[in-house]
Amino acid sequence: MLTAQEIALRFLDTKLQVHPEVVRYILENDEPDLIERIIAGVPEDTVVVSAKHIPGIRPTRDGTRFLLDPTVEVVSGNPGTSGPVNGTGDYLHYFRDRFSRLGGMIRGRVGAMPIEGLTKNTRYRQEECTVIGMVVDVSTTKNGHRIAEIEDSSASISVLFRKDRPVFADAEKIVHDEVIGVKGKLSNDGRLFFAEFLYRPDIRIDNTPFKSDKPGKAVLISDVHVGSNTFLEEAWNRFADWLSDSDYQYLLIAGDLVDGIGIYPGQDQELTIKNIYEQYDAFGAMLSDLPSRMKIIISPGNHDVVRGAEPQPVIPEAFTKKFPQNCMQVENPAVVNLQGVRVMMYHGRSIDDMIGLIPGASYEHSGLMMEEMLIRRHLAPAYGRRTPIAAGRTDRMIIDPIPEILHTGHVHIKGITTYRGVLGVNAGTWQSQTAFQKQMNVNPTPALAVVVDLQTLMPETFSFA
Incomplete structure (x- = not known):
């Protein structure tokens, strides 16, 4: 078995200095060709051979070593x-998939009903309800309120977010084509939904x-x-x-x-x-x-x-x-x-x-x-x-x-x-x-x-x- 001095001299023969950590590793691993494999893999401009030059070994900052096995x-x-887009039919599937998955995330936290069921059934007028839809359009009224048109697979409806309500801060950040849930009340004529709460798919707080x-x-x-x-x-x-x-x-x-x-x-x-x-x-x-x-x-x-x-x-x-x-x-x-x-x-x-x-x-x-x-x-x-x-x-x-x-x-x-x-x-x-x-x-x-x-x-x- 080689001594520490003999290992150092072998590196010096090739005009290389060697770190004590490398010497210690070679002494611990009695492999006849290990020194030559290390030397062969060292870049040309290297002066000091360190643990980073040992094949298959990752040196850590505290001097310890272990095999690299990144998972x-x-x-x-x-x-x-x-894949390629195969025509307009894919767009329909795309938006259905978006609405289904994101809407499902909201529905998992709040109960909701189809927009068509809300608008066609007069008994829901002035009752607090929740609907989920994809934003088709969003704008600001001349009075400074926010209004969004949302749709699900059954129908669409205009939702009003009044500027004097706490929900308005969230409504200001509504963007086209996102999926939202809104809780509030339908107007007497069934044409406008007054929102009090806005839900997004979001990440659970826990x-x-x-x-x-x-x-x-x-x-x-x-x-x-x-x-x-x-x-x-x-x-x-x-x-x-x-x-x-x-x-x-x-x-x-x-x-x-x-x-x-x-x-x-x-x-x-x-x-x-x-x-x-x-x-x-x-x-x-x-x-x-x-x-x-x-x-x-x-x-x-x-x-x-x-x-x-x-x-x-x-x-x-x-x-x-x-x-x-x-x-x-x-x-x-x-x-x-x-x-x-x-x-x-x-x-x-x-x-x-x-x-x-x-x-x-x-x-x-x-x-x-x-x-x-x-x-x-x-x-x-x-x-x-x-x-x-x-x-x-x-x-x-x-x-x-x-x-x-x-x-x-x-x-x-x-x-x-x-x-x-x-x-x-x-x-x-x-x-x-x-x-x-x-x-x-x-x-x-x-x-x-x-x-x-x-x-x-x-x-x-x-x-x-």
Whole structure:
């Protein structure tokens, strides 16, 4: 058996220094070819061989070691899930599925009757009742009240939310195509419903998130935008070095891996890489520099080379040939299970719509937008606006099951929130302020990574700017 001195000398023969932890590991594991396997796998610019260079071993911060065995399960959003839209018939199924599932969540908490049964039966006039419907239209009257037309499978009705009632604050945030329940009384002529309470699918107040029973940490980032002249390469390199010295098991990237081609007018003037294949090759090379022990989970965004309509399929294989083997691709949106902790990954394009529809909403408060998604149990409730939706036979934008973590991007501004046990994370971007953002007075928060401890669900933000 080799001595500690002989092990150190063997590394010195190849102009490498060796950490005592590595020497101790080699002494504990009497494997004849272990030293040579370690040396063969060390990058060329390495000076000191540390525990991170031992094949199959993950060093932890306190010096202990254990085998890397990251557990990842794709709950929804596996490659190939997003099929084509097969005609107008799918739209009917899509909205029926949305109404049935979200309406069922409300009905599970409050009793409700069909709208047609309410309007056609005069005995319900002036009696307090509850109905559930999808919002067809919503507007503000000349007197400042809020009025919404809702419909179920039987009929539709106009609902009035008076500005002098407590319910008005919730009514101001009603958006098109969300599913709501309203409790109140029907007018004498049966044409108007006076609302006193508003119900949404929401997350139960007693929701208890699952926490992993073993150590594990996930790094959350989004919006890398490789190929843009505002991509922060030096900051990324600091991030990559930091990951190499860490003990994290998972890296989740929520879309916009590259800047893309032809996404907006004049984009070619702001690109350092003007070939889409080369953009993804460069991104793949960046991922290859990260620790191979990590599981890297990738979903696309609106700048990536997939259809714009959500749900978006995975990036085609023709563009990912240089991605390392430890990468796992999922669709947008997707739910992945990390050691029992469910993470819903959604790039977040619908935030644009919600900001335009909800009073007081802004890009600076992306955390609040994630809360609004959770309240509605839907990632993109407003149909037919800036966020294109590929309507299939089921609505894959519904938030079901409830995740422990909602991971978004798109807005380039950090936002962290906790709503009824669900942690919402938007980690910002790896791109400095663009010319368009400057015109719009949008100030990004670049070069950030959010690390979530899977045992506590506590987030910690690290800056590489």
